[in-house]
Amino acid sequence: MFVAFVWGSTFVLVKSALAEISTLLFLALRFSLAGVVLAIAYRGKLPGLFAGRGSGLKGGALAGLCIFGGYLFQTFGLRLTTPSNSAFLTGLAIVLVPVLGALVYRVAPRLPEAAGVVTALVGMGLMTIEGPDLEFRLGDLLTVGGAVFFAVHVLVLGHFSPREGFERLSVLQVSTAALLALSTCWWAEDVYVAWSPTVLLALGVTGLLATAGAFTIQAWAQQHTTPTRTALIFALEPVFAAATSYLLLGEVLTGRGFAGAALILAGILTVELKPRHP
Numbered sequence: 313m314f315v316a317f318v319w320g321s322t323f324v325l326v327k328s329a330l331a332e333i334s335t336l337l338f339l340a341l342r343f344s345l346a347g348v349v350l351a352i353a354y355r356g357k358l359p360g361l362f363a364g365r366g367s368g369l370k371g372g373a374l375a376g377l378c379i380f381g382g383y384l385f386q387t388f389g390l391r392l393t394t395p396s397n398s399a400f401l402t403g404l405a406i407v408l409v410p411v412l413g414a415l416v417y418r419v420a421p422r423l424p425e426a427a428g429v430v431t432a433l434v435g436m437g438l439m440t441i442e443g444p445d446l447e448f449r450l451g452d453l454l455t456v457g458g459a460v461f462f463a464v465h466v467l468v469l470g471h472f473s474p475r476e477g478f479e480r481l482s483v484l485q486v487s488t489a490a491l492l493a494l495s496t497c498w499w500a501e502d503v504y505v506a507w508s509p510t511v512l513l514a515l516g517v518t519g520l521l522a523t524a525g526a527f528t529i530q531a532w533a534q535q536h537t538t539p540t541r542t543a544l545i546f547a548l549e550p551v552f553a554a555a556t557s558y559l560l561l562g563e564v565l566t567g568r569g570f571a572g573a574a575l576i577l578a579g580i581l582t583v584e585l586k587p588r589h590p
Contacts, residue, residue: 313548315530316552318517319526319552320551320553321556323390323396323557324561325510325518326338326518327398329513329515332506332511333505334501334502334504334505335387335391336493336496336503340490340493340494342493343379343487343490343493345515345523346486346490346520347483349520353528357477357479357483371472371473371481372472372480372483372484372485374468375468375472376487376491378465379488380489382458382462385454385457386398386458389452389454390451391451392451393449393451393455394557395554395561396550396554396557400439400553400573401436401455401459402455402458402459402550403550405459405462405463405466406583407428407429407579408459410583412463416467424586428579428582429583431576432578432579433579434572435577436576439452439573440456479531482527547581547584550576550577551577554573
């Protein structure tokens with residue numbers, strides 16, 4: 313729940329910081345800070361990293377690519393939408409995991425999964441489509457793209473984590489995301505930063521707590537609970553985001569937005585609470 317709270321509360325903080333720092337530079341500094349901290353924390357697990365068949369390197373690189381793509385779309389989208397919208401739409405990743413998994417492993421999704429996906433998609437439509445001409449808001453669409461990357465990230469970790477230690481994958485995926493951000497931040501957009509307390513606080517919280525700390529806590533906690541219960545707890549992330557956005561920015565969801573958010577949460581719960589047996 314602490315991890316869900318940290319992730320949920322950072323939407324408001326990052327939204328404020330993006331007024332004073334370019335997106336890719338922010339991501340580069342965030343992931344670099346987290347990568348250094350994780351490398352120091354897991355230094356005992358890193359010897360022999362480049363030996364063997366290289367499955368760990370492949371898994372870490374793929375996971376890092378997904379993390380970079382997810383946060384890239386999410387952060388650019390956050391510039392153009394509200395923290396609450398961004399959080400609820402990012403939550404669609406939980407719903408997309410079984411759908412993408414069915415495509416990869418060629419297994420048809422079960423009825424509860426299909427019902428949850430349809431419910432969440434209706435909610436997404438309520439939150440992203442506006443006006444009589446059914447116009448999609450760019451920021452919301454970018455955020456949905458980020459949710460797709462996050463869903464693929466779950467599948468990648470599910471495939472490679474049984475073969476490699478989570479510590480190595482954590483270092484590799486965050487380091488890969490940092491390298492991708494560092495290699496693009498200086499040419500893909502205009503680089504600017506104003507070193508304000510807001511920017512420094514956002515980098516510290518997202519780099520140390522929301523990335524390095526959250527991955528570590530999640531790895532430890534999932535030794536003592538089930539993936540289903542973990543996913544249900546993480547469904548609180550957009551709730552925390554909406555609460556902090558209301559308290560700090562005074563943002564209130566419209567009736568249409570509230571209905572969409574409720575349907576997205578309902579879709580997530582429908583997917584995650586499906587019975588294990590018919």
